[in-house]
Amino acid sequence: MSVTSCQSLNKGELTQLLDVARDAIHGHFSSGCPQPPQLDLYTRRLLQPGACFVTLTVNGQLQGCLGTIIARSPLVMEVYNRARASAYQDRRFMPLTEDQLDDLQIEVSVLCQPETLTVSSEQELINYLGNNKVGLILSDGHQQALFLPQVWQSLPKAEHFVRQLKLKAGWNASYWSPTMKVQTFTVNSIKGKYYF
Structure with a gap:
């Protein structure tokens, strides 16, 4: 289908x-x-x-x-x-x-369709988002959170965008994991x- x-x-x-x-x-x-x-x-x-x-x-x-x-x-x-x-x-x-x-x-x-973005660190993700204002899905284990691209209007800085998405998922603002799955979408x- x-x-x-x-x-x-x-x-x-x-x-x-x-x-x-x-x-x-x-x-x-x-x-x-x-x-x-x-x-x-x-x-x-x-x-x-x-x-x-x-x-x-x-x-x-x-x-x-x-x-x-x-x-x-x-x-x-x-x-x-x-x-x-x-x-x-x-x-x-x-x-x-x-x-x-x-x-x-x-x-x-x-x-x-969301696309997987391979990044080795949170800073690499922030650098990518600095030039690409896309929707973002972060998932690790059973926790996941999503921001639509429209959220950039209220959170225009990439580091704040990522930090708030992590808080939405229930992680602390500094959380990062080598198993973090990152997906982007429009x-x-x-x-x-x-x-x-």
Whole structure:
């Protein structure tokens, strides 16, 4: 089964995914039962398995962000499910409320296939990231953490980017291991206001 290539999605397809995320959130507040997307309305590319994250902000403050790095289900369904999860299941935040909707922004990020980056030290990784503002996944043993490329907007220095990602994973800021697995990735993303 082929996997959605984020490079192949056009603006129209990304706009459709943003609409799917809006519908997922709207369905929670409407009187009827939430209705998942009708798959026959979407292009073949949006029906291929895809990995994505859905990020929600209210007045510029993070309100939820959940996703996956493994493509298991059709991208359109993955966006729908991750939008609902980001709104109501991200344990870092209280569930989204109706009075937040006017100030809600939704960002859908479709992940390109992560690539392993071979580095011999944390400093070598920092040097690489100084010239390559990509998404980053660090994993060692059972612990793993991911930053989307958009995180560079709030953490523009490579050493801070890596340090905060390690803290997110549950390691201390100075932790490094010879078994650390480093992966980088890019995304194709679209952002817009919630409206209905």
